[in-house]
Amino acid sequence: MDINFELYKVFYHVARHLNFSEAAQQLFISQSAVSQSIKLLEEKLSCRLFIRHTKQVRLTQEGEALFRHIEQAYHFIKSGEKHIHQIHSLQEGEVRIGASDTICKYYLLPFIRQFHRQYPKIRIHITNRTSPVCIELLKKGIVDLAVVNLPEESLEPSLHVHQLAKVQYAFVAGDAFIDLQGREISIKELEGYPILTLEKNTTTRSLLDAFLLQHNTAITPEIEISSVDLLLEFAKIGLGISFVMEDSLRDMLSMDELFRLNIRETLPQRNLGVLSPANLPVPIAASRFLELLMK
Template identity: 45%
Template sequence: MDIDYELYKIFHRVAGAGSFTKGAEELHITQSAVSQAIKNLESRLGTPLFLRDGRRIRLSHEGEVLFRHISQGILNFSAGERSLKEMAGFDSGEVRIGVGDTICRYHLIPIFKSFAEEYPGIRIQVKNRTSSGILSLLKNGSIDFGIVSLPAGSGQYTIQPFRRVRDVFVASRRFEELRGGRCRIENLAEYPLLLLNGESTTRKLLDHFLQSRGIKVVPAIELESMDLLEEFAKIGFGIAHVEEMSIQRAVSAGELFIINTEPALPDRELGIVSLGASLPSGAAKLMREYILTREPVTTI
């Protein structure tokens, strides 16, 4: 059966986006062109690929089977096209990265800056998502790799450890009695705690650490941003669990202090996650190696 590759590409993008409108935007074509292409493909294959409910769509059983079989092929075609464009060197190219707020701000911004100065012809596209969102982007081919807190996903991903980070509990002068000395970590459960939401990898690691010591906590506030946790801690709403690097300025300014817990919290590892060991473009490979060889930059 001879079917135009473009029809498969449009189907793959719409299925990954979960919407005709979003698929059209990502492909830079009209929604009517997308709809017509899907109709043509369904007609050629003799089966519906999407189930439609008003403006909402989802893959039919046949659509799911097709999506699974063509996904790697689509990614390989795209990788080939991009690699050919970059064969002349690194005067041009694009790398697509998925990363969360804190990792991007405190670990990658300095790297992106120096990379852009060294390779001005390579376009860096950054998509800000949670760890689970980054893995979803990887699956549908929207990014080349992501940087997340480990562990991440199952064996289908290739993981390269990037950097170890330290998480701490911090507080304002409202909790002055906790400054200095050492605080048993189980005693912190008696205070209002400011934590990331329960779906974040960082929070899951903390919960596991506490539960292994028989400590159960009910946070006073749950947020999706470490920056917001810091702000609530500054105004005395509670004790925040944050990455040490992210609160250096606030500690230096005397707005917050680090609580020395007994035992200390374990280090957390960041990693580069991709689908398979081979990245889809020369620019992506270059960026990955660039990230892996950079030293941390102090933000004080």
Template identity: 40%
Template sequence: MSMGNNYELYKVFYWAAKTGSLSQAAKALYLTQPSVSHAIKQLEESFGVTLFYRNAKGVELTQEGAVLYSYIEQSQILIARAEEKMAALKNLESGELRIGGSDSLFKHYVLPYLEQFHEQHPGVKLHLNHGTTPEIISFLKEGRIDLGVVRMPIVDPQLQVTESFQLQDCFVAGARYAHLKDAVLPLDKLLQYPIILFSRNSRARMTITELFQSYGYSIKPEIEVGSVDLLIEFAKRGLGISYVTREFVSKELEEGSLFEVRIDVPLPPSHVGILTMSNMPLSSAASGFIELIR
């Protein structure tokens, strides 16, 4: 018989050596004693060496057997650890979840889910990567994140999109423009006021620009800011009318520091989608999180 064993035999050998008894090993492995006996014999024949002394009380390692055991023991322990670890990964007791998205989506939309997820699965490490939608898509394709949270629509055959939530953008203003509180403004009226928009090429910015163009107007911001927080802050201080996602200013709307400025055309809702790579399996953590979010 040649080298290149059935590794299964090592498991049997390990238990036989560990328990000092073929019968005990058989019990531990849910086998019968003859099976174990046969397995050990196979190993011995494959090595051309006797591994155990057999006596009336059980078995005992020979010199050669002891040498083999010193290696196999470590090997088996590693495998046992591996199996534990895999179970932990599957049960979300360990592992990591890497999410990409914009800061504002994280803060106002993803955060509560992340908190809940982290509470349920404290063993899973969280990695957040923020960036614009195109950046997030790159991250995904490079395998740097497991899933991305971005605004719809996204069309990319490589990406799997799960729509998960609807957001409504709107115009808001602070106390200085209190007289607009109950008005419904036509677009041209609105444009007479200073407008504050997000400066970067965000989905929302593109949407509102296109909307005004479709009605024959061109919306040009008085102020451009780089973060949603500033958008809100500037509106509060009366520097103009901000175009923001309503869900992100719900607190301000409630407490009255901001109010919505209605206009006479419908603003299309925007959808938030969860992006994953199509044809690429999800990690347990990622699929667990997506399940939670829906």
């Protein structure tokens, strides 16, 4: 049965107020239009919905049965409209972000803090994975945004790429390798030292491997782990020389717990970016977070 929802809307207001004139005022239409709508609905349903006397309107048995359902549906619709309004006004909702532990800690934290202060009712859901995995999560719709180390190769057209910053890398060591401090050394010389790196499935490791290959340097890492914080701690206690993002070094360099090696060759940089779907609308909360990142 194909019945225009507007007819049910008119029926709801008449049944609620039991008054055609008041229903017309609520709907901002004429009383005649209300009467015509009710007549058309009764014809389509093949039953009387109201019993009308000169100054009194009451529902028929069929009208009462219909009103119970329409009233519930009307409240559901109003609840849905209210929910949409709250989402658009950022009174509720969530933003789902994919990013590595390193990017979260050393880049995203100030933005997350600011966003939470501006929109305290928006839930922030962070999925910590490597950059390549975060890109896959975005393509599957599991996250709204992916903040990643951008790969060298071009990304597929289904993703929008917004560049955020340049990421500089460094080799760092602790007192166990103090003889290297202040001395310029070539990357080739590091073949004789224990090197600590991230695991192979990370963008940082891929960057290092490509750099070593470019400079004909063969290094087999002494330790491969997934945590930049542990790489720094291991370097601090003398287990080896770690390859890390410079942004992760601030505290330890300022406290003289680590020093940066002076490598003759120019160490690689990587672009940090935020990815969003190109073919799908970005949710309101995620759009606001993206705007914050791009400022």
